[in-house]
Amino acid sequence: MKITQTPLVILNFKTYLESTGEKALQLARALEQVAEETGVNMVAAPQGADLWRLSQEVKIPVLAQHIDPVDAGGHTGSMLIECAKEAGASGTLINHSEQRMQLADIDTVISKVTAAEMISVVCTNNVETSAASASLKPDFVAIEPPELIGSGIPVSQAEPEIVEGSVAAIKDINPNVRVLCGAGISTGDDMKAALELGSEGVLLASGIILASDPKQALLDLVSKI
Amino acid sequence: MKITQTPLVILNFKTYLESTGEKALQLARALEQVAEETGVNMVAAPQGADLWRLSQEVKIPVLAQHIDPVDAGGHTGSMLIECAKEAGASGTLINHSEQRMQLADIDTVISKVTAAEMISVVCTNNVETSAASASLKPDFVAIEPPELIGSGIPVSQAEPEIVEGSVAAIKDINPNVRVLCGAGISTGDDMKAALELGSEGVLLASGIILASDPKQALLDLVSKI
Amino acid sequence: MKITQTPLVILNFKTYLESTGEKALQLARALEQVAEETGVNMVAAPQGADLWRLSQEVKIPVLAQHIDPVDAGGHTGSMLIECAKEAGASGTLINHSEQRMQLADIDTVISKVTAAEMISVVCTNNVETSAASASLKPDFVAIEPPELIGSGIPVSQAEPEIVEGSVAAIKDINPNVRVLCGAGISTGDDMKAALELGSEGVLLASGIILASDPKQALLDLVSKI
Amino acid sequence: MKITQTPLVILNFKTYLESTGEKALQLARALEQVAEETGVNMVAAPQGADLWRLSQEVKIPVLAQHIDPVDAGGHTGSMLIECAKEAGASGTLINHSEQRMQLADIDTVISKVTAAEMISVVCTNNVETSAASASLKPDFVAIEPPELIGSGIPVSQAEPEIVEGSVAAIKDINPNVRVLCGAGISTGDDMKAALELGSEGVLLASGIILASDPKQALLDLVSKI
Numbered sequence: 001m002k003i004t005q006t007p008l009v010i011l012n013f014k015t016y017l018e019s020t021g022e023k024a025l026q027l028a029r030a031l032e033q034v035a036e037e038t039g040v041n042m043v044a045a046p047q048g049a050d051l052w053r054l055s056q057e058v059k060i061p062v063l064a065q066h067i068d069p070v071d072a073g074g075h076t077g078s079m080l081i082e083c084a085k086e087a088g089a090s091g092t093l094i095n096h097s098e099q100r101m102q103l104a105d106i107d108t109v110i111s112k113v114t115a116a117e118m119i120s121v122v123c124t125n126n127v128e129t130s131a132a133s134a135s136l137k138p139d140f141v142a143i144e145p146p147e148l149i150g151s152g153i154p155v156s157q158a159e160p161e162i163v164e165g166s167v168a169a170i171k172d173i174n175p176n177v178r179v180l181c182g183a184g185i186s187t188g189d190d191m192k193a194a195l196e197l198g199s200e201g202v203l204l205a206s207g208i209i210l211a212s213d214p215k216q217a218l219l220d221l222v223s224k225i
Numbered sequence: 226m227k228i229t230q231t232p233l234v235i236l237n238f239k240t241y242l243e244s245t246g247e248k249a250l251q252l253a254r255a256l257e258q259v260a261e262e263t264g265v266n267m268v269a270a271p272q273g274a275d276l277w278r279l280s281q282e283v284k285i286p287v288l289a290q291h292i293d294p295v296d297a298g299g300h301t302g303s304m305l306i307e308c309a310k311e312a313g314a315s316g317t318l319i320n321h322s323e324q325r326m327q328l329a330d331i332d333t334v335i336s337k338v339t340a341a342e343m344i345s346v347v348c349t350n351n352v353e354t355s356a357a358s359a360s361l362k363p364d365f366v367a368i369e370p371p372e373l374i375g376s377g378i379p380v381s382q383a384e385p386e387i388v389e390g391s392v393a394a395i396k397d398i399n400p401n402v403r404v405l406c407g408a409g410i411s412t413g414d415d416m417k418a419a420l421e422l423g424s425e426g427v428l429l430a431s432g433i434i435l436a437s438d439p440k441q442a443l444l445d446l447v448s449k450i
Numbered sequence: 451m452k453i454t455q456t457p458l459v460i461l462n463f464k465t466y467l468e469s470t471g472e473k474a475l476q477l478a479r480a481l482e483q484v485a486e487e488t489g490v491n492m493v494a495a496p497q498g499a500d501l502w503r504l505s506q507e508v509k510i511p512v513l514a515q516h517i518d519p520v521d522a523g524g525h526t527g528s529m530l531i532e533c534a535k536e537a538g539a540s541g542t543l544i545n546h547s548e549q550r551m552q553l554a555d556i557d558t559v560i561s562k563v564t565a566a567e568m569i570s571v572v573c574t575n576n577v578e579t580s581a582a583s584a585s586l587k588p589d590f591v592a593i594e595p596p597e598l599i600g601s602g603i604p605v606s607q608a609e610p611e612i613v614e615g616s617v618a619a620i621k622d623i624n625p626n627v628r629v630l631c632g633a634g635i636s637t638g639d640d641m642k643a644a645l646e647l648g649s650e651g652v653l654l655a656s657g658i659i660l661a662s663d664p665k666q667a668l669l670d671l672v673s674k675i
Numbered sequence: 676m677k678i679t680q681t682p683l684v685i686l687n688f689k690t691y692l693e694s695t696g697e698k699a700l701q702l703a704r705a706l707e708q709v710a711e712e713t714g715v716n717m718v719a720a721p722q723g724a725d726l727w728r729l730s731q732e733v734k735i736p737v738l739a740q741h742i743d744p745v746d747a748g749g750h751t752g753s754m755l756i757e758c759a760k761e762a763g764a765s766g767t768l769i770n771h772s773e774q775r776m777q778l779a780d781i782d783t784v785i786s787k788v789t790a791a792e793m794i795s796v797v798c799t800n801n802v803e804t805s806a807a808s809a810s811l812k813p814d815f816v817a818i819e820p821p822e823l824i825g826s827g828i829p830v831s832q833a834e835p836e837i838v839e840g841s842v843a844a845i846k847d848i849n850p851n852v853r854v855l856c857g858a859g860i861s862t863g864d865d866m867k868a869a870l871e872l873g874s875e876g877v878l879l880a881s882g883i884i885l886a887s888d889p890k891q892a893l894l895d896l897v898s899k900i
Binding site: 065070074080 | 277
């Protein structure tokens with residue numbers, strides 16, 4: 001399954017203990033099982049140090065959570081795109097609200113990711129920054145109003161106009177850019193609404209990671225599409 | 226071999242292509258062989274995404290290049306200390322000149338690393354910041370005048386007074402902190418001089434990574450101790 | 451004279467000693483004299499601590515060099531838009547290559563500046579980021595390829611396609627956004643070329659600030675328009 | 676009155692609207708009046724754009740809230756130490772919890788401030804970072820546990836051991852460094868306790884700025900010393 005097949009479910013593992021190391025592997029296996037059982041495209045975005053381990057053990061695509069805008073050389077503590085790729089990443093999140101980047105650096109990283117034939121997923125916070133990101137030619141823009149992240153209130157319900165407005169603005173600038181929808185998404189109804197508003201998938205995190213049964217939560221999520 | 230056994234040689238892999246992925250593994254094997262052949266304590270500090278792979282494949286200690294000052298939770302793109310540890314890291318570099326940190330964050334990370342029973346190596350740039358770091362109780366302070374990094378001019382020769390002054394200032398504040406010496410170190414004479422100035426090891430990078438034969442360069446490095 | 455009257459010459463004072471304090475005042479007087487003598491719209495962008503003094507003493511518009519994306523409250527060391535305005539600023543530079551900002555923060559600051567009825571001038575580095583910035587609805591986009599800043603090689607000559615491409619991309623997204631052109635501009639020919647490529651003014655710095663006779667350099671600059 | 680005369684009261688104006696522009700001037704006049712009436716040394720630390728105006732209008736010392744660790748040259752949006760000095764600043768706060776700095780940069784700025792014969796006030800958050808800062812030879816260390824800033828709970832009451840421990844650790848490393856105490860201080864009892872714990876003054880903000888009558892709040896503050 002390629003990342004570009006939609007609908008797409010990306011699970012951002014963030015830095016929860018419940019999605020680190022051995023538990024990251026278990027969570028990735030839950031994603032893999034749900035992908036096999038339902039045919040929905042599931043993608044894992046673990047911490048950098050878990051990329052190699054997950055990509056060796058599971059058959060779903062994995063993404064980095066962040067790539068630094070640096071060339072090969074002396075950049076201690078950064079992660080090179082080539083390193084992420086060799087560790088098995090098929091692409092990367094860019095500019096997540098917990099790792100905001102400078103405009104010029106977002107442009108640089110998208111260019112590097114595209115040159116490496118990997119997938120770029122730029123996170124944005126409103127209609128204006130979504131439109132701006134479309135000019136930088138990423139594969140996906142994931143719209144996530146920061147105030148809803150981790151809130152349990154789905155953006156598709158609380159601020160549907162941001163999703164619809166972003167889809168319209170993005171497509172107007174670059175119809176090849178696909179739109180994902182994040183922040184507060186966790187149920188089948190949330191995901192259904194997200195797709196109806198014009199997005200082609202979702203970006204999730206704590207709603208699944210912290211669920212008592214993540215696999216069941218994922219099955220619920222895709223139950224209405 | 227534990228990291229605390231000195232003399233200590235830490236190789237900072239930085240983000241060179243010559244020390245990324247499969248090549249990181251080869252370089253780590255060269256370190257391992259030199260450690261076995263000479264008995265000198267060799268440590269690898271690869272990019273985060275290479276930690277697990279190296280720690281699974283080689284028998285020398287590995288360090289992270291950087292740990293973010295965050296608790297478990299929502300910190301996309303950061304690396305948790307628990308993640309580095311589970312990926313096999315025995316400790317971490319902190320505040321490298323290419324990844325400078327805020328004073329309060331250096332303190333936070335040293336505390337987290339110590340609580341996790343891992344090794345902390347704080348990089349500093351002069352006598353004053355070396356003395357300041359000693360108050361934060363790291364295991365090691367690695368003094369590296371930034372203007373000499375990658376210069377090929379060894380700090381032990383160009384500015385011996387910075388090494389001697391740092392050793393004196395650090396020991397005066399906290400005699401348990403050990404001192405390493407970096408920047409421009411690559412030959413046996415450099416390393417010998419570094420130890421004679423009171424340091425208990427070296428932190429190296431491009432002089433070894435970019436050598437035509439890194440294993441031979443490492444053998445030369447430790448030939449006079 | 452309002453900032454919006456074009457052609458526009460903005461002099462970024464940066465942090466040169468030649469454009470600090472009393473010397474900032476002298477430089478602003480040179481701008482004022484040239485504006486009076488030639489009728490060309492001249493604008494000064496001094497350091498924050500010189501804003502009040504200059505705005506009290508000269509009759510040309512002054513801009514801040516940077517505004518922090520913060521609301522009123524506890525943000526020690528930041529400059530509030532309200533503070534810049536009360537100190538006499540008519541607007542601000544945003545995202546200069548020496549003070550790059552996160553995408554979401556650029557959007558926030560443009561919104562604050564517009565709400566305060568001040569002028570926003572967003573600096574960008576290439577066609578893609580210029581287009582992206584246009585979606586954020588600033589008054590001006592100033593395109594400055596970083597490699598040419600301070601080089602003495604005018605962008606209008608070295609990379610005219612970046613200026614033309616930016617003008618086209620920006621106008622396509624938002625025809626109300628005006629384009630300035632920076633980096634390496636210092637002579638009358640440079641400015642003439644910049645206007646012919648579709649820009650409506652220039653953003654300058656060291657070419658004027660460090661000139662032996664800044665007033666004469668400014669007169670030369672506008673001599674061919 | 677020189678800044679070094681103790682007991683010292685520094686009022687950090689932060690970025691409140693109540694301490695910006697014209698209101699910054701009124702607040703500085705309240706400080707000036709209380710200094711004249713009580714003989715206690717009062718210092719104002721306004722936003723950068725208010726430095727010149729305040730230093731022209733009032734006879735108490737003013738401090739910058741932050742100085743960037745840059746040399747003269749191309750650093751758009753930064754504030755040069757020379758600019759702050761010419762705008763009337765007698766010194767600067769450094770590393771406030773709302774403007775944390777890298778360790779090496781704190782060292783750089785203290786050196787620049789000292790070379791300019793100005794006063795350095797480094798803010799710290801606990802005993803360890805206070806001790807670390809003492810090695811960098813500032814004039815003052817202001818200890819402010821971040822969790823108490825703006826809380827209304829005085830550090831001298833909630834965590835007296837942090838103040839006493841910091842005083843002891845700082846004096847042990849460098850007896851010339853003086854200690855201030857911040858976070859939650861607003862009443863005469865708070866200030867009295869702060870001095871009894873070994874500090875030589877206080878750093879305040881919202882408790883005074885947002886008081887219904889700032890001058891009266893300042894008179895109360897110094898009423899028991």
